[in-house]
Structure formats: structure tokens, C-alpha cells
Amino acid sequence: MRYADFHIAECPICTNEIIDKDAHFCKICGTFLENRCTDESCKKIADNNARYCTLCGSKTLYYQEHLLKDWQEEKMETEERVRRQERSQELQLDQDFGSEFPPDTEIPF
Known part of the structure; x- marks a missing residue:
């Protein structure tokens, strides 16, 4: 994944590079553009390369959705x-x- 100014610069699925800074979803394929904890009670925003939440240890959205490999x-x-x-x-x-x-x-x- 590519980043610019601490924001994702390219969709990890369709490689769309035209992403608004306040966008939460890719306008081309609908992929969530923020990696976060999958625990309903946590939902901490995670680094885009994180596989697990640093607060509760749950899988992150990107790892759960296989956007990140083991x-x-x-x-x-x-x-x-x-x-x-x-x-x-x-x-x-x-x-x-x-x-x-x-x-x-x-x-x-």
C-alpha cells in the first residue's frame, strides 16, 4: 500500500489513486480505507500495516479481510x-x- 501525508494514497484492492483525504471508502470498489480493530468494543484506528490491535490484540480489518498476508x-x-x-x-x-x-x-x- 502506498501512503501520502499519513493518508492512504492508493486503494489496496483496485489501486485507485484519486482518494479524498476525508474518504473512508474507495469510490471505485468500496473498500474501507482505514484499518481498524475488529473488536466491536474497541474499534481503535490501526496503522495500515497492522495485523492486530495494539490495545486489545484482536485482528484488524485489513488482516481479517485478507488485505494483509500473515x-x-x-x-x-x-x-x-x-x-x-x-x-x-x-x-x-x-x-x-x-x-x-x-x-x-x-x-x-
């Missing part, structure tokens, strides 16, 4: 993306400069 799943995806980028950079270096040394399998000892 943190462990997101962490694994991020780590995999970093590994792919590192591997891609290694391959690019090999292509740019070639290998100055033979592979370990070709060393005679």
Missing part, C-alpha cells in the same frame, strides 16, 4: 525475492565479466 508468509516471500535478486545479480556479473577461475569440479586436486 507476517510469516510475507517474510518468507520477501526473503525469497531477495535470494532471487541476489542470484540474478550473480548471473549478471558472470555474464559481464566471465569467470576468471575454473569451476571447483575442474580443479585437479
